[in-house]
Amino acid sequence: MGVEGIGARVVRKExxxxxxxxxxxxxxxxxxxxxxxxxxxxxHAHAKVKSVDTSEAMKxxxxxxxxxxxxxxxxxxxNLICGWAITSKDGTGMKMGAWPAMAPETVRFVGQAVAVVIxxxxxxxxxxxEAVVVEYEELxxxxxxxxxxxxxxxQLHPEAPGNVIxxxxxxxxGATDAAFKSAANVISLDITNNRLVPNAMEPRxxxxxxxxxxxxFTLYTTSQNPHVARLVLSAFYNIAQEHKLxxxxxxxxxxxxxxxxxxxxxxxxxxASKKVGRPVKWTGDRTEAFLTDAHGxxxxxxxxxxxDKDNKITGLRVKTYANLGAYMSLFSSxxxxxxxATLLSGQYNIPNIFAEVISVYSNTVPVDAYRGAGRPEASxxxxxxxxxxxxxxxxxxxxxxxxxxxxxxxxxxxxxxxxDIGDFGASLDAAMKAIxxxxxxxxxxxxxxxxKLRGIGVSCYIEACGIAPSKxxxxxxxGVGLWESAEVRVNPVxxxxxxxGSHSHGQGHETAFSQLIAERLGVPISQVQxxxxxxxxxQFGMGTYGSRSAAVGLTAILKxxxxxxxxxxxxxxxxxxxxxxxxxxxxxxxxxxxTDKSLAFPMVALAAYTAHxxxxxxxxxxxETAFYDPTNFTFPAGAYICEMEVDAATGxxxxxxxxxxxxxxxxxxxxxxxxxxxxxxxQGIGQALLEGAVYDASGQLVTAxxxxxxxxxxxxxxxFKLSHTTTLCPGNPLGVKGCGEAGAIGAxxxxxxxxxxAIGTNKLEMPxxxxxxxxxxxx
Amino acid sequence: MSTVKLTVNGKAxxxxxxxxxxxxxxxxxxxxxxxxxxxxxxxxxxxCVVHIDGRAVKSCTVLAGQAAxxxxxxxEGIAKGDELHPMQAAxxxxxxxxxxxxxxxxxxxxxxxVHRHGGQLDEETVRHELEGNICRCTGYHxxxxxxxxxxGRMKVSQAAE
Numbered sequence: 001m002g003v004e005g006i007g008a009r010v011v012r013k014e015x016x017x018x019x020x021x022x023x024x025x026x027x028x029x030x031x032x033x034x035x036x037x038x039x040x041x042x043x044h045a046h047a048k049v050k051s052v053d054t055s056e057a058m059k060x061x062x063x064x065x066x067x068x069x070x071x072x073x074x075x076x077x078x079n080l081i082c083g084w085a086i087t088s089k090d091g092t093g094m095k096m097g098a099w100p101a102m103a104p105e106t107v108r109f110v111g112q113a114v115a116v117v118i119x120x121x122x123x124x125x126x127x128x129x130e131a132v133v134v135e136y137e138e139l140x141x142x143x144x145x146x147x148x149x150x151x152x153x154x155q156l157h158p159e160a161p162g163n164v165i166x167x168x169x170x171x172x173x174g175a176t177d178a179a180f181k182s183a184a185n186v187i188s189l190d191i192t193n194n195r196l197v198p199n200a201m202e203p204r205x206x207x208x209x210x211x212x213x214x215x216x217f218t219l220y221t222t223s224q225n226p227h228v229a230r231l232v233l234s235a236f237y238n239i240a241q242e243h244k245l246x247x248x249x250x251x252x253x254x255x256x257x258x259x260x261x262x263x264x265x266x267x268x269x270x271x272a273s274k275k276v277g278r279p280v281k282w283t284g285d286r287t288e289a290f291l292t293d294a295h296g297x298x299x300x301x302x303x304x305x306x307x308d309k310d311n312k313i314t315g316l317r318v319k320t321y322a323n324l325g326a327y328m329s330l331f332s333s334x335x336x337x338x339x340x341a342t343l344l345s346g347q348y349n350i351p352n353i354f355a356e357v358i359s360v361y362s363n364t365v366p367v368d369a370y371r372g373a374g375r376p377e378a379s380x381x382x383x384x385x386x387x388x389x390x391x392x393x394x395x396x397x398x399x400x401x402x403x404x405x406x407x408x409x410x411x412x413x414x415x416x417x418x419x420d421i422g423d424f425g426a427s428l429d430a431a432m433k434a435i436x437x438x439x440x441x442x443x444x445x446x447x448x449x450x451x452k453l454r455g456i457g458v459s460c461y462i463e464a465c466g467i468a469p470s471k472x473x474x475x476x477x478x479g480v481g482l483w484e485s486a487e488v489r490v491n492p493v494x495x496x497x498x499x500x501g502s503h504s505h506g507q508g509h510e511t512a513f514s515q516l517i518a519e520r521l522g523v524p525i526s527q528v529q530x531x532x533x534x535x536x537x538x539q540f541g542m543g544t545y546g547s548r549s550a551a552v553g554l555t556a557i558l559k560x561x562x563x564x565x566x567x568x569x570x571x572x573x574x575x576x577x578x579x580x581x582x583x584x585x586x587x588x589x590x591x592x593x594x595t596d597k598s599l600a601f602p603m604v605a606l607a608a609y610t611a612h613x614x615x616x617x618x619x620x621x622x623x624e625t626a627f628y629d630p631t632n633f634t635f636p637a638g639a640y641i642c643e644m645e646v647d648a649a650t651g652x653x654x655x656x657x658x659x660x661x662x663x664x665x666x667x668x669x670x671x672x673x674x675x676x677x678x679x680x681x682x683q684g685i686g687q688a689l690l691e692g693a694v695y696d697a698s699g700q701l702v703t704a705x706x707x708x709x710x711x712x713x714x715x716x717x718x719x720f721k722l723s724h725t726t727t728l729c730p731g732n733p734l735g736v737k738g739c740g741e742a743g744a745i746g747a748x749x750x751x752x753x754x755x756x757x758a759i760g761t762n763k764l765e766m767p768x769x770x771x772x773x774x775x776x777x778x779x
Numbered sequence: 780m781s782t783v784k785l786t787v788n789g790k791a792x793x794x795x796x797x798x799x800x801x802x803x804x805x806x807x808x809x810x811x812x813x814x815x816x817x818x819x820x821x822x823x824x825x826x827c828v829v830h831i832d833g834r835a836v837k838s839c840t841v842l843a844g845q846a847a848x849x850x851x852x853x854x855e856g857i858a859k860g861d862e863l864h865p866m867q868a869a870x871x872x873x874x875x876x877x878x879x880x881x882x883x884x885x886x887x888x889x890x891x892x893v894h895r896h897g898g899q900l901d902e903e904t905v906r907h908e909l910e911g912n913i914c915r916c917t918g919y920h921x922x923x924x925x926x927x928x929x930x931g932r933m934k935v936s937q938a939a940e
Contacts, residue, residue, distance in 0.1 A: 011871055011872060011874070012871070012874065014879075015870070015871040015876060015879075016871070017879075018876055018879030018882050018883075019854075019863065019867040019870050019871055019876065019879075019882060019883075019886060020814070020854065020855065020858055020863070020867065021812070021813070021814015021815070021853065021854035021855040021883050022814065022855075023814070023879045023880075024813075025813075025816075025880065027807075027813075027817075028807075028813035030811075123797065123799065199915055200878070200880075200915055201816075201818045201824065201826060201878065201880040201881045201913065201914065201915050201916075202816070202818070202878070202880040203817075203818070251878075251879065252878065253816075253878045253879065253880030253881075254877070254878040254880060254915050254916055256915070285817075285820045286818065286819040286820050286821065286824075287820070505878050506877035506878030506879070506916045507877070508877070671874050672874065674874075674921075675874050675877060675916075675917060675920075675921060678917055678918035678919075678920040678921065679877065679915070679916045679917055679918045680918075681918055682915075682917075682918030682919065683915075683918075705819070705820075705821050705823070706819045706821055706823035706824055706913065707821050707823060711823075711824075711913050711915070712918075712919075713909070713910050713913065713919075714905070714906040714907075714909035714910060714912075714914075714919040714922065714923060715906040715907050715909070715910055717906075717918060717919055717920075719902065719920055719923065720918070720920055743918075
């Protein structure tokens with residue numbers, strides 16, 4: 001590794017613009033003649049739209065246009081889609097109700113758009129929106145899973161009787177039932193996985209411009225995957241053809257999944273820019289983010305674990321109800337199925353697993369992928385069960401886990417996944433050492449003598465990342481392939497542009513991806529420009545989510561680099577009259593091995609473009625493209641241990657220590673990796689202690705601002721102790737697994753296991769607020 | 780409409796704005812200083828923090844008119860040419876930012892924290908003082924490190940002046 005190569009803690013190239021206020025986010029962009037959009041939103045969770053009167057609003061100062069859901073229908077604009085087909089156990093397809101970008105007839109959640117006002121200024125648009133008169137006929141609402149599945153519940157969509165979208169199963173039910181019949185012990189738990197709001201700090205925004213003579217649209221938008229946005233907007237919504245639509249995702253202020261999806265507001269801004277003949281900007285405010293960004297999690301689960309007399313697991317049975325909200329968001333159907341139930345084997349050898357997932361509609365904002373997407377829910381089920389089992393079987397929680405760890409790889413689980421490699425014992429050892437696990441009993445006793453309740457909680461997570469082989473996901477119902485593309489352009493002076501379909505919205509790709517080029521060619525990273533986020537520049541890409549950018553995106557860059565190097569070697573061999581097999585690359589020089597003959601890389605690049613002396617038949621230029629499709633998921637795994645102290649008088653939990661030992665395979669930039677883990681842990685801890693979206697019985701979101709929804713703040717969190725164990729991923733040449741979601745996947749179970757250990761009662765729901773903890777202690 | 784005159788990053792500026800215009804909108808929309816961000820509208824997140832006459836203030840909670848006659852410093856105004864402010868450098872060197880959206884407000888708050896505590900800071904104090912700035916990316920771990928690092932650097936640079 002060089003000073004800027006793979007494995008180096010290189011300070012980020014992109015930071016200078018962010019720390020000097022020169023980042024360029026969507027709302028920072030101004031276009032000539034730009035107008036502003038403000039949406040008229042439903043105040044009701046469920047209602048018929050009787051009439052929309054825009055006449056007064058049209059007369060308001062500065063108003064350029066007022067558009068309604070009926071006009072979308074008149075213009076034959078398509079409904080929003082869900083791109084992953086799930087088949088129920090009875091063989092029928094999922095029951096998808098229509099989701100128009102603005103509701104012409106029925107609203108099904110508070111905040112759903114009904115009309116949009118376009119005006120010269122943002123304030124004028126806001127004022128005029130107040131003057132749009134919408135007459136509603138209120139309908140009974142079903143704001144949660146239990147209400148939605150109850151007999152006689154309000155029905156959201158005629159396509160989905162009983163509000164059931166699908167009833168899906170995985171695994172062998174008969175074999176699993178048999179395992180439970182012959183079990184020595186059965187552990188069972190009812191689990192609520194609380195609903196979360198992603199809350200990227202930059203609210204969603206869209207700025208659309210229509211060029212009438214060219215019939216061409218440009219959309220600047222807060223997207224994790226601009227090419228997917230272009231594909232969906234053009235293929236399904238009938239607004240613009242793909243070659244007449246440029247989508248740009250410039251600097252994006254965090255995503256965490258919530259900016260994967262195509263939302264009504266972005267669609268409407270695009271359509272409206274043509275309707276009013278002016279650029280249209282919409283920037284959401286925070287309450288709009290709460291009301292309209294896809295939420296995460298929201299499961300009700302009953303889970304049971306069967307053990308034999310030696311405390312070996314013999315079976316796992318899970319039944320989960322998943323709330324998908326009022327409409328099916330882009331990848332919503334896959335989250336509680338293929339991203340959840342396929343990870344229920346955890347790190348353990350479980351011979352029999354059966355899971356049933358029933359996804360339901362409710363009068364709430366749609367639910368889709370949020371950091372971890374299904375895998376945090378799975379990990380929480382498995383790790384709460386293991387902790388509970390250890391307590392009920394009266395064995396050490398770490399040792400019960402170790403006894404059941406998978407130790408032989410590859411390992412085929414009963415639920416699709418084939419784990420390629422791992423060393424779960426090594427991560428657990430590292431975490432136990434870091435927190436001085438063996439000294440815990442003495443610390444607990446000492447705390448007790450001081451009147452404090454001390455607890456320790458373990459969580460051994462595994463996830464499937466690097467999403468994923470296109471053929472595999474296609475067979476499971478995905479509407480897209482999940483490869484990645486890259487292009488490496490060497491300029492005639494030897495500087496390098498790397499175009500990638502991955503998108504960076506905090507992950508530091510501009511630095512980490514440059515480090516690969518530095519590693520391969522020995523050039524400084526300042527000679528490398530990473531280009532992303534613009535469909536006019538990058539041919540195609542699937543974007544960034546599911547911790548896939550290193551495992552899939554960076555591997556695509558490596559594949560393109562290998563082609564560049566192969567061609568460069570041919571040129572050097574030709575010019576230095578050597579065999580191309582003898583050419584080696586060292587510190588930016590192409591050398592003939594064992595001689596003093598060499599060509600500096602810029603001279604090779606120049607030779608490729610002057611084309612004065614190339615091998616016969618070789619095309620000029622030095623630019624290569626690769627599309628890389630992975631052969632398997634990757635399987636990051638690790639062990640988190642949390643030590644908490646609880647004040648029985650107040651119910652307040654305080655961190656004593658939080659340690660994480662992760663196996664992400666090879667680390668490209670450990671500094672960036674650690675930052676990803678810190679952020680993930682904060683979100684996992686936020687779920688465990690602080691965060692929860694609450695709808696009241698009428699379907700109002702009562703946690704719709706930062707004053708009502710508890711975001712983790714600096715004084716809610718500890719500093720974390722991180723370490724790494726390493727097994728290199730055999731599925732890609734870099735050996736990387738992905739690190740973006742681990743913290744959010746593993747942390748919440750560790751926290752709840754620690755608190756329940758401290759208070760000596762296992763019944764505690766997330767978020768474990770002081771109030772809930774106090775009641776758990778005092779009944 | 781009113782004409783608001785104030786000093787921003789050392790330059791006298793004047794803008795005709797609606798009376799309801801917030802300082803953050805004056806900065807972003809009228810003066811094109813887009814480094815100051817809006818993250819919440821309820822004075823919770825701190826992405827909009829600037830300095831008014833040397834004190835950290837949430838610019839989404841101040842009318843532009845209230846800032847008339849004062850001296851406002853934004854994230855764009857703290858580096859000396861190419862030389863970063865020690866707090867900016869500390870955020871970069873300690874990986875104190877990821878998506879960068881909360882960063883300008885964090886840096887402006889953090890400078891104020893160091894000033895108010897005379898550079899005498901520990902982790903607990905920094906965490907408590909950062910309560911008005913929300914970050915969703917970093918888990919605050921490296922932000923806290925950055926502020927503690929910068930406190931030392933600011934002492935050194937003050938001593939050098």
